[in-house]
Amino acid sequence: MADSGAVHTIELTINGEQQTHNVMSRQLLVHFIRDTLGMRGTHIGCDTGNCGACTILVDGRPMKSCMMLAAQADGRTIETIESMGDGPDGLDPLQEAFREHHGLQCGFCTPGVLLNAKTLLAENPNPSTEEIRRALKGNICRCTGYTNIVKSIEAAAAK
């Protein structure tokens, strides 16, 4: 039987707030976010790092939080879906574009897709359709067939 392991103290910045926590060695970052912090917008869709539902930003880079231990977040800056959206309707322009262009259906993959797309647009404000499709490769969506996700990101880029 695996050992539950030692406890580590980590200091990190979560959605702009500096926090200190004690975490078990084996705890996944995604479980830390969901269970310890109680922020449930980061989802889990697979066990192997393929689906991207757990995508968060670590020091501004999209990361699959099921592929990191909570202990590895020590000293890092983390952004989750809960940090997004302060427009008039509580949505930022990227989220608005997804609503306008029906870029989501069940909404389970959506937080991970949004954080990934946010990074893409920050680095490449006018991506081509092919660049968007390539950037989304790590985010599985089983509802939309991706077409409207791509259109939503194109629309957000054009805003």
Added chain:
Amino acid sequence: MNPDAKTLPYEPVEQDERLGQWSGKNVPRKEDKRLLKGQGAFVDDLWMHRMGYVHFVRSPHAHARIVSIDVSKCEAVPGVYATLTGKEVGELQEPYFQMAPEPGANAKDYCMAVDKARFMGEPVVAVLAESRELARDAAELVEIEYDVLPAVVDGVATVEPDAPIIHEDVGSNVGWHGVYDYGDVDWALESADHVVRIDRLHFHRFSSAPLECSAALVNWDPGTGVCEFQTNNQMPMFAAMFLGPAIGLGIDHMQFVTQDIGGGFGIKITSYTYLTALALLSRKAGRPVKWTEYRWEHLAASAHGNERTFLDIEVPVMSDGTILGFKLRAFDDAGAYMRYEPLGAVIWSQVVPGNYKFKHIHVDYTETFTNKCPVGPNRGYSRLQHLWMIERIVDTVARELGFDPVELRKLNYIQPEDFPYEAPNGCIYDSGDYHAMLDKALELIDYPAVRRRQEEAAGSGKRIGIGIGTTLDSGTNNFGQSRLINPELPFSGNGEAAFCKLDLYGEVTVTLGTTPQGQGHETTAAQVVADILGVTPEMVHVRAGYNKANHTYVGFSGTYASQFAVTGLGAVIGAAEKLRGEMVRVGAAMLGADEDDIELAEGFVRLAGNPEAAIPFIGIAATVFSNVAELPGELADSVSLNCRHVYRPPFAVPNSEDKTGQLTLTYASQVHAAVVEVDEETGAVELLDYAAVDECGRKINPQIVEGQVHGATGHGIGAALYEAFNYDADGQLLNATFMDYHVATSLDIPMLKYDDIERPSPFTPNGAKGMGEGGGAPLSTICSAIQDALPEGAHIVYDTHNNAERVYELMRSASLGAPRGVSVTSK
């Protein structure tokens, strides 16, 4: 009128004339804001005080007798609350009700393996502990001794006499067998100018694999005896029908709650087995129990789509290309247990002739058991296998007899002027125009240009293929069709319930009996209610999700089988109209006016033509709820502003003797076209272009309709090229993670082209048809395109799944001069 008609004439129904201001528009979805902000409530997001986490110990063998189970070391671990073994389940649970007649009905199905495991991944022990990690660790201490038995994994060979028997009580591996015979196929085969024979077609095993796995938080309250299931099961009343009697829970002692569901596609219908185990474990431990499937568990042991093999296909064809029908044997592989089956053995017959005028059809159908994961409904359930087979027939006939695939289709399609059209088994196709759709699909891919490109590609090492797929998405089942597989089953008709009320402060609130998984029910229901009550959709609060205790429901309630636009909205229309009627009566009394002069508009009940004489909704509500002495007693006694409606489609009970009747109410249709490029060296298939043309009656929210078409298309493309479950001969599933079960990514699915036509259904209260399953059109289309790309003399495309290796083998077969899987006899 057709003198042979079995069910026509079928009367058009009255349609609600108030629909139109909001219905039909792209209203932004009410669901989106919470989902975009990560504020949805999915089951795994829920938590309860004192809850424990469940981990299942599963059989590593496909077929094995369970000799002994020892949980003592596991239970001794501090923090482990309880265990539940299959042996205990055998004492605590009655076997589930079986829909098959005997001998299939003799199969004993429990929520966990009781005496033997019948598929790899079948749960054998459940462990409950204080954390997910501890439950998983402690589960490793469970000691199980197995006596491994030979396994059978082939859905056809399983009926051979030497195959190991999976259910001894059944006596064979046949779950159900029946013959469907319409017209006179033997006459047709004798009379035809050509008979095309196809040896074998195989529809492979895959799953639409929703991104959210199955999950539940279950609490059997020892005080009240009520067991609450917070779950993403997508058809809770169906689940209740199985699990309630199995563990002695009355319907009012089962509470089902769901808010947001991360996709379902049918795969989450049969999770009632897990709900049963969780209920027993909660009762035993005296705690709420939470279980969230790991992805590998979902892929190995939730449900798979039906795998079907068609053998000895004979197709009579006249010299002008008229196809008279077909004769074949079908073997449907149900896996280890029939958990929704054998309904699949009849549901395909909603689309007996596909989109074609075929009159003479004979299907000898066998549902079999194998040592594989049980099947469950999967997007396009049971019809897509049959429709794919028909499209393979049409393309094969075109190729073998030298007909143009477009012209052959147009010749054999049901003609636009023939609707409503009665199929050979009495099913009535409500409306459609496949010819117009095919023209649009070909236009979208610029058919003449790609035909030229195909010629130009010759000798380049790349082969171009153009494919067409014509399919149906039949919706709003008549559950009476279950009697075609078992005349004793007490099911018929269909229906859905909704509730619409005016609350104390004048808010309009709607609750549904459905369990949406991304289809936007909150939005479309609000559009309909807004039209009827003269408000905006923003002013209509449709409660998210489903809660059995305060939503209304019928036995058919749930979200499945392409029907919400008809059954769900039919119920919403009825409830809103009842509420409107009450508001008109109260308003007329308050204004001292005639009811006929009252209108509802802009949030007021008012006198038509006199905007001054208007009562806001709050005035109506306040009067009825808290100033009721102002109303005449008779009126006060007869209004509640709480209105329930059950929509009931006008079905009769089908004839189980000759297997005829109206089995479903609406027939949405799809014509897809694709262009593929096949690499001659590797067999790799690239999709160069893809177009989907859809018809689903009057659309309530066109953007949602288009989104459903995209989604169904994505699943079909994924299944055709990437997604296939691979079992080895011992019944080991070789690809049970997303590492090796490759679900389609954004790079695998091209930007989809879309168009539609609208042919309102005469049989539904809003002209809409159910849609969303999509008929598996991409499977037909991509196989058609690959076939078109193959060299002369190649074996026909015989499988739904065509990875590079299979396509390479098909191309190579041309140079080997091997059998092609097809032959033609001509007069």
